[in-house]
Amino acid sequence: MSELRDGIMGLCVGDALGVPVEFMAREDLAEYPVTGMRAYGTHQQPAGTWSDDTSLTLCLLDSLSHGLDLRDTMERFADWFVHGAYTPHGDAFDIGTGTRMAIDRFLKGADPLECGGRGEHNNGNGSLMRILPLVFYLRATHGEGLAGRIHQDYRIMEVIHDVCRLTHGHRRSQIACGIYVLIAEQLIGAQDRETAVRKGLQKAAQWYEEHPGYAEELTVYSRLLDPDFANLSEEQISSGGYVVHTLEAALWCFLGTDRYRTCVLKAVNLGDDTDTVAAVAGGLAGLFYGSEAIAPEWLETIVRREFVEDLCGNAQRVFQRRRQNG
Numbered sequence: 431m432s433e434l435r436d437g438i439m440g441l442c443v444g445d446a447l448g449v450p451v452e453f454m455a456r457e458d459l460a461e462y463p464v465t466g467m468r469a470y471g472t473h474q475q476p477a478g479t480w481s482d483d484t485s486l487t488l489c490l491l492d493s494l495s496h497g498l499d500l501r502d503t504m505e506r507f508a509d510w511f512v513h514g515a516y517t518p519h520g521d522a523f524d525i526g527t528g529t530r531m532a533i534d535r536f537l538k539g540a541d542p543l544e545c546g547g548r549g550e551h552n553n554g555n556g557s558l559m560r561i562l563p564l565v566f567y568l569r570a571t572h573g574e575g576l577a578g579r580i581h582q583d584y585r586i587m588e589v590i591h592d593v594c595r596l597t598h599g600h601r602r603s604q605i606a607c608g609i610y611v612l613i614a615e616q617l618i619g620a621q622d623r624e625t626a627v628r629k630g631l632q633k634a635a636q637w638y639e640e641h642p643g644y645a646e647e648l649t650v651y652s653r654l655l656d657p658d659f660a661n662l663s664e665e666q667i668s669s670g671g672y673v674v675h676t677l678e679a680a681l682w683c684f685l686g687t688d689r690y691r692t693c694v695l696k697a698v699n700l701g702d703d704t705d706t707v708a709a710v711a712g713g714l715a716g717l718f719y720g721s722e723a724i725a726p727e728w729l730e731t732i733v734r735r736e737f738v739e740d741l742c743g744n745a746q747r748v749f750q751r752r753r754q755n756g
């Protein structure tokens with residue numbers, strides 16, 4: 431059950447590769463492409479510094495290892511933002527608007543499920559970038575083969591949507607998280623990248639098509655659901671902070687490459703929201719290729735690597751025990 435570490439380290443390394451060049455334009459990166467861990471740049475952080483994407487992922491992972499408790503998860507998000515918990519250097523230097531507003535609402539006493547903005551403009555990639563730990567939690571509590579079970583067990587989708595809602599309450603973001611979790615689960619132990627992604631997409635699309643309120647929103651994902659999606663040209667792929675674009679860009683990089691390294695570097699070099707696109711892509715690539723496929727010099731550069739690995743190891747033990755106990 432090393433898949434937990436594979437996914438989380440894959441995400442963390444992707445994030446750290448993207449941090450120094452966040453917001454850089456694609457044309458500028460084309461002249462001086464990222465090929466490994468850089469230092470400083472956009473956020474003036476040393477090499478191997480990971481950002482909110484990893485911090486919030488670790489908050490969720492750590493929270494889930496104590497069971498599903500949305501208030502506890504929000505408290506950890508707040509602890510990250512206010513006190514710099516789950517950070518490489520003790521401060522949260524990068525935060526998205528939607529997440530910031532949600533934490534503010536929580537600190538003012540709002541119910542966790544009412545914290546995430548519900549408007550159409552509240553569809554940044556802030557919930558998608560931290561949703562990966564749910565794959566491991568859901569497998570531990572509901573068994574393997576989640577995608578095959580979502581029609582009998584509504585709770586699986588409900589849990590994904592609720593955890594999304596903590597910071598992002600619009601259905602478009604919830605669908606992105608649902609699609610991502612179902613694809614990620616298909617990738618565990620998979621032999622073929624494309625088949626696994628297609629299966630995850632099909633299962634998600636089928637569920638959403640059958641559920642009013644979600645079905646209408648699914649149209650924004652029509653390009654992703656098209657069988658020719660992977661053949662789109664780079665010019666047709668946007669890599670900004672809009673959740674639909676981030677999911678598209680990450681999957682496009684994952685499908686268009688055949689190694690961890692090339693996948694995350696392609697994601698970073700798309701420019702703009704480099705760390706998040708690479709984190710979202712890196713989570714999938716880590717799961718599929720395994721963390722042994724990540725360059726040792728990249729892993730060694732990760733700041734507080736032991737802290738991250740310990741959180742993974744602890745969560746893994748808890749989930750494994752839960753599975754054994756049924």
Ligand SMILES: [Mg+2]
Nearest residue numbers: 481482483705
């Ligand atoms: Mg970030």
